[in-house]
Amino acid sequence: MVEASIDLNADLGEGFGRWRLTDDERLLSVVTSANIACGFHAGDAVTMRRVCESAARRGVRVGAHVGYRDLAGFGRRSMDVPPEELAADVAYQIGALEVFARAAGSRVSYVKPHGALYNRVVHDERQAAAVVEGVLLAGGALPVLGLPGSVLHEWAEKGGLPTVSEAFADRAYTAAGTLVERGLDGAVVSDPATVVERSLSIARSGLVTSHCGRPVDVGARSLCLHGDTPGAVELARRVRDRLEESGVRVAAFV
Template identity: 55%
Template sequence: MDLNCDLGESFGAWTMGDDEAMFSLVTSVNVACGFHAGDPMTMLRSCRLAGEHGVTVGAHVAYRDLAGFGRRRMDVAPDELTADVLYQLAALDGIARATGIAVRYVKPHGALYNTIAVDEFQARAVVAAVRLADPGLPILGLPASVIEAVCVEERHPFVREAFVDRAYTPDGNLVSRREEGAVLHDVAAVADRAVVMARDGVVTALDGTQAEVRPRSLCVHSDTPGAVAMAGAVREALTGAGIELRPFA
């Protein structure tokens, strides 16, 4: 099982999360490409840290929304969205290659991630961008989503992801961050549900029912309080259950 985290989200004088600690706990890192967070220096530092820790790097592409941290849905024309995603991916991959590594997958961020789970036009625009860069580059996303269906149709690699620290609806979607209880903070409970996700392929939704997710990668966020302790507990719980941690890409 892969354990991924959104990192490299500092911007200028603004510091987000404890990247150095998180790099030692996960197997893949989704590095911000400058549209929702991150900047050239942070991208370079992140790629160097990834090389030092031997973790896989993915491009964390987003809407052009620094002020909203990429969490506001935008009505972007497909051609423009394709260009924006390609621009971000190319920028990070160029920096990564300069440090001796390469971008191995793409994970959309925030509102873009949620939108392509239900919007075919934007999903196709994202897939088009990734295929222009590298037809073999996997896209990491929500199970049983529109983006997964588009990838299957176009025979593009898709990897299912589940979030250990986010609440789910009965149909397997993420609970909106605007709703109470959308982000989970109980470290022990999060660690336990990570094992269930990895071992059984299901997650308990807010109403107590189980939704099928069957992930190849689990995500723990770095921008919530206590993120390092949570990531450490998740890693320990997974390995303690006999689940090997390794990058999917």
């Protein structure tokens, strides 16, 4: 029997100046991969350095959480950025984080788009191709974390980049396997017990129940734990404890 294994990732470093959104230190004690904001949708140089240092001390993988240049909208507003500009923006963000990761004795191990960019590259060929171009421009065959079946993963594979499928236990899915838009009722699953059990189902079988009651195969190698919701740390700990108690190995995918 093959041992079930899954990576736990969280979006971290999502502050700016004196403003902090996520409890980075406590979440880093739970997750195995850290998606660190690179200054475009959130984050700044001091925050990036601090989270990279803490992640390195704990042996947590560092990922570049790249997004649109949209601090005011937290990167959740879709933007029509020209492909050449978007590719340069992605490379810029990866390069900035790499400086702090290497200074901490670590490195950037993967790339994950954030917010509106994440959702856009599920279906937008030009934006997906630009993100992949930006990763290649930054150097190295970095794995790209994203939604299974997305055009982002198609373009990553064309570019010779490894792909990692990701799932969300606290987000509602459509029957097609895409995320229900955040503005719609029921888009976020808020009941902790439900989130925990969905996490276990994803890790064991790769299945999650869609908003219409149908099982959806997400085939995830990584499970995202959102850090900007109330009680995020406690919920993340409950998820990890439940997984490990059930015999699921929790480990980074790289």
